[in-house]
Amino acid sequence: MINFELQEEDSNSTLIVNGQLTIACATELKDALMKLYESSKSLFLDLANVNSIDTSCLQLLCAAHKSCMNSDRTIEMKDELSESFKQSVTDAGYIRKGNCNANYSSSCFWANDEKGQL
Amino acid sequence: MSSADQHKETYREEAYELLELLESSLMELEDRKDDSELIDSIFRALHTIKGSGSMFGFDDIAAFTHEVETVFDMVRNNEIKVTKELIDLTLSSQDHILVMLNGEDDQNSSKSRGDKIISSLKELLPLEEKIEDTSEQTGNKDDSPAESGRETIYRINFHPHPEIFSTGLNPVLLLDELRELGHCNILAHTDSVPKLQNIDPESCYTYWDAVLTTDKGINAIKDVFIFVEDDCELEIEVIGTSDEFEDGFESKKIGEIFIERGYITREAFDDVLNQKTRIGERLVDAGLVGAQEVESALIEQQHIKKFQSTHEKKEPTSSIRVSSEKLDCLVNLVGELVTVQARLTQTAATSSDPRLNLIAEEVERLTEELRDNTMSVRMVPIGSMFSKFKRLIRDLSGEIGKEIEMTTDGAETELDKTVIEKLNDPLVHLIRNSVDHGIEPPEDRELIGKPRKGTVHLSARHSGANVLIEITDDGAGLDVDAIRAKAIERGIIDPEAEMSENEIFSLILAAGFSTAKTVTSVSGRGVGMDVVKRNIEALRGSIDIKSQKGKGSTITLKLPLTLAIIDGLLVKLGEDSFVLPLSLVEECIELTDEDIAKAHGRKIANVRGEIVPYISLREKFFVNGSKPDIEQIVIARVDDHRVGFVVDDVIGEHQTVIKSLGSFYKHVEGVSGATILGDGSVALIIDIPKLIQTAEIDEAAKSNHDQFEYQTN
Numbered sequence: 001m002i003n004f005e006l007q008e009e010d011s012n013s014t015l016i017v018n019g020q021l022t023i024a025c026a027t028e029l030k031d032a033l034m035k036l037y038e039s040s041k042s043l044f045l046d047l048a049n050v051n052s053i054d055t056s057c058l059q060l061l062c063a064a065h066k067s068c069m070n071s072d073r074t075i076e077m078k079d080e081l082s083e084s085f086k087q088s089v090t091d092a093g094y095i096r097k098g099n100c101n102a103n104y105s106s107s108c109f110w111a112n113d114e115k116g117q118l
Numbered sequence: 119m120s121s122a123d124q125h126k127e128t129y130r131e132e133a134y135e136l137l138e139l140l141e142s143s144l145m146e147l148e149d150r151k152d153d154s155e156l157i158d159s160i161f162r163a164l165h166t167i168k169g170s171g172s173m174f175g176f177d178d179i180a181a182f183t184h185e186v187e188t189v190f191d192m193v194r195n196n197e198i199k200v201t202k203e204l205i206d207l208t209l210s211s212q213d214h215i216l217v218m219l220n221g222e223d224d225q226n227s228s229k230s231r232g233d234k235i236i237s238s239l240k241e242l243l244p245l246e247e248k249i250e251d252t253s254e255q256t257g258n259k260d261d262s263p264a265e266s267g268r269e270t271i272y273r274i275n276f277h278p279h280p281e282i283f284s285t286g287l288n289p290v291l292l293l294d295e296l297r298e299l300g301h302c303n304i305l306a307h308t309d310s311v312p313k314l315q316n317i318d319p320e321s322c323y324t325y326w327d328a329v330l331t332t333d334k335g336i337n338a339i340k341d342v343f344i345f346v347e348d349d350c351e352l353e354i355e356v357i358g359t360s361d362e363f364e365d366g367f368e369s370k371k372i373g374e375i376f377i378e379r380g381y382i383t384r385e386a387f388d389d390v391l392n393q394k395t396r397i398g399e400r401l402v403d404a405g406l407v408g409a410q411e412v413e414s415a416l417i418e419q420q421h422i423k424k425f426q427s428t429h430e431k432k433e434p435t436s437s438i439r440v441s442s443e444k445l446d447c448l449v450n451l452v453g454e455l456v457t458v459q460a461r462l463t464q465t466a467a468t469s470s471d472p473r474l475n476l477i478a479e480e481v482e483r484l485t486e487e488l489r490d491n492t493m494s495v496r497m498v499p500i501g502s503m504f505s506k507f508k509r510l511i512r513d514l515s516g517e518i519g520k521e522i523e524m525t526t527d528g529a530e531t532e533l534d535k536t537v538i539e540k541l542n543d544p545l546v547h548l549i550r551n552s553v554d555h556g557i558e559p560p561e562d563r564e565l566i567g568k569p570r571k572g573t574v575h576l577s578a579r580h581s582g583a584n585v586l587i588e589i590t591d592d593g594a595g596l597d598v599d600a601i602r603a604k605a606i607e608r609g610i611i612d613p614e615a616e617m618s619e620n621e622i623f624s625l626i627l628a629a630g631f632s633t634a635k636t637v638t639s640v641s642g643r644g645v646g647m648d649v650v651k652r653n654i655e656a657l658r659g660s661i662d663i664k665s666q667k668g669k670g671s672t673i674t675l676k677l678p679l680t681l682a683i684i685d686g687l688l689v690k691l692g693e694d695s696f697v698l699p700l701s702l703v704e705e706c707i708e709l710t711d712e713d714i715a716k717a718h719g720r721k722i723a724n725v726r727g728e729i730v731p732y733i734s735l736r737e738k739f740f741v742n743g744s745k746p747d748i749e750q751i752v753i754a755r756v757d758d759h760r761v762g763f764v765v766d767d768v769i770g771e772h773q774t775v776i777k778s779l780g781s782f783y784k785h786v787e788g789v790s791g792a793t794i795l796g797d798g799s800v801a802l803i804i805d806i807p808k809l810i811q812t813a814e815i816d817e818a819a820k821s822n823h824d825q826f827e828y829q830t831n
Contacts, residue, residue, distance in 0.1 A: 023283055023288075023319075023320060026319035026320055027319045027320070029319065030314070030317065030319040033314055034314060034315070037314060054288060054290065055283075055288070055289055055290060055306075055322065055324055056283055056319060056320065056322070058306075058324075059308065059311050059317065059319075059322075059323055059324055060314070060317065060319055062308045062311045063311050063312060063313055063314040063317040064314045066311065066312075066313050066314070067313040067314040067315060070313065088290075091290050091293065091294060092289075092290045092293065092306055092324075093293060093304035093305050093306035093326050093328075094306045094308075096305065096306075096410075096413055
């Protein structure tokens with residue numbers, strides 16, 4: 001079961017997701033992300049209650065990030081991600097030290113800090 | 119000794135060491151039957167024994183070992199698998215070589231035993247192959263590392279087609295399978311992921327680079343992707359093998375990796391190289407390579423570096439054999455030096471020449487370092503004993519039909535060499551006890567809900583100035599009642615006597631005590647535990663027994679780290695000086711006449727609310743003269759008790775070189791040796807635990823006596 005909720009306050013918008021992010025809900029995720037994108041310029045993702053995420057949804061998050069970087073928006077992770085979420089990211093090989101080729105300074109979601117934590 | 123004999127002696131010593139190594143490697147191999155490094159080292163040991171043997175005239179050993187070596191060569195080449203039988207036979211071979219080395223056997227029985235072992239070994243060889251025919255098998259295989267069991271590094275690029283999700287595939291599962299093949303670093307590339315507005319949520323835009331070190335061969339990797347062959351682009355390349363790396367193959371430079379992967383041309387690379395910043399950054403800046411590619415290549419570089427460091431043939435740390443006599447001599451000299459240095463420091467303190475003080479300080483510093491170094495020269499890790507015991511347990515448990523496993527902890531803990539040698543017999547005895555009396559037969563264990571296999575756990579660790587060695591078993595534990603009954607039967611204790619559990623356990627350390635119903639070859643004769651106790655006490659150690667009926671027992675041996683030099687507290691009693699081992703001392707407080715009066719004749723002191731009994735050393739040692747008005751109580755902790763010792767004055771810390779008092783004074787209680795002070799006088803070293811023990815006995819006797827008197831009056 002997946003649940004998307006868009007919270008808008010002042011100039012911030014937060015997309016809260018509960019459940020598991022898999023390809024079954026990928027289209028829903030894209031729609032939710034699009035709504036988030038259109039709602040404001042200062043965006044947040046609250047994925048604290050997401051236990052796992054597969055490749056299709058990881059891609060979507062990257063896509064959202066790219067769009068924001070290209071349109072003068074900011075998008076950040078709100079709060080801590082769960083250990084199992086981080087494990088999904090690691091298993092998919094998405095953890096990285098630097099940025100991908102799009103080179104969006106230091107805002108990549110998957111970048112490690114010095115301790116190797118997301 | 120003639121030079122030929124001397125060579126033979128040298129060979130023998132080397133062979134003993136190799137046989138020990140062989141034995142412990144074989145024990146390890148039993149748990150890790152596929153470990154090729156172990157198999158290699160076993161083969162090398164056999165090979166050396168054979169080679170040196172024939173060189174020094176031990177032809178029988180060489181001939182025998184040759185057969186064993188041949189079998190292990192086949193194991194090395196994966197032509198025979200390692201089985202328990204093979205290990206058993208090889209262990210028997212090792213025993214046989216040992217017997218031959220010692221020259222214990224007569225020729226005929228030795229040869230027949232050797233032949234028997236060899237024919238059993240030959241039976242393990244695969245039927246189709248005789249030893250002469252290995253050439254046919256190997257001719258077919260090319261040298262590609264893909265087939266052999268050697269570790270190889272592969273670069274894998276997995277680029278699935280966008281529709282791959284619609285086949286129901288989760289690519290991460292494939293990545294996990296790759297990880298199971300060995301050590302793997304994986305990086306996902308997301309540069310093809312379009313912007314949110316344009317992305318198709320059900321298409322795959324990600325591709326992956328992986329660097330994998332595995333010994334499973336390239337086919338195992340291909341197998342991972344076998345079901346998606348048609349739905350992806352897959353590239354697998356070998357970038358190195360363990361052989362190449364052992365020969366000092368240089369860690370791959372990033373640029374090389376780029377060029378190999380076809381990201382850039384060599385010319386473009388060389389151009390950028392002529393500038394000064396880090397190559398990866400430069401290439402990214404020059405737009406020749408993406409940041410993602412750099413990261414991926416960096417991962418490969420790290421992976422290779424890691425692989426190299428674990429595979430570099432470990433240089434044997436060069437070592438040299440020294441006779442124990444020379445070492446003892448050295449330790450003695452260091453001891454003398456410490457004494458003289460103490461005198462120097464004392465003299466310098468009272469002299470008016472400041473330069474002397476400076477020099478004395480430096481001498482003190484150097485002497486301390488020399489002392490620590492020399493002590494550590496004699497320190498040997500206890501691990502070598504542990505491996506021997508593993509073998510002992512294996513053989514013993516087989517003999518009596520029990521299933522027992524030995525686990526260890528702290529094999530790297532170091533002990534003085536002489537201590538280790540003297541520990542051997544007591545430990546063997548304690549382990550035999552656990553095996554014989556402690557662990558129950560497998561059927562019995564199952565009946566009471568325990569796992570079939572019993573465990574004997576040996577651990578060693580440093581604790582303060584001591585080493586604690588524990589032998590724990592999960593067997594039947596000690597039966598307090600049986601021990602008590604036996605002790606009463608033997609007249610060792612009074613039937614009415616009230617004793618704590620600990621005290622009853624300690625009874626088993628008395629001579630002639632054994633609750634075993636039958637005497638076996640292994641134990642039960644009752645001559646063991648008291649000898650163990652004496653041996654441990656001779657090392658200035660102590661034994662503690664803890665047990666729970668039905669659950670198991672733990673025997674803890676506490677031994678001092680060094681025998682020769684300890685940190686002591688120098689105290690004065692009248693004209694004489696004494697030394698108390700500093701490791702046991704916790705604090706010093708004053709004792710005034712008032713305090714004594716307050717205690718109403720009982721020798722106790724109030725230390726921050728705690729009652730601490732004390733012993734007056736003046737009384738104990740019959741010191742002449744009258745006591746000072748204010749005395750000092752040195753409070754020591756032994757086990758969990760705090761006891762005070764009253765002295766006239768506490769001088770301070772003193773590096774104490776322990777000199778034995780000689781056999782004449784061996785039975786003096788309460789004194790464990792002596793030391794020579796800076797001014798040449800002798801100070802006796804006090805045996806605190808012993809003093810406490812005798813004081814307790816005295817007290818008990820006294821109160822009994824008082825009671826008795828009271829009753830008869």
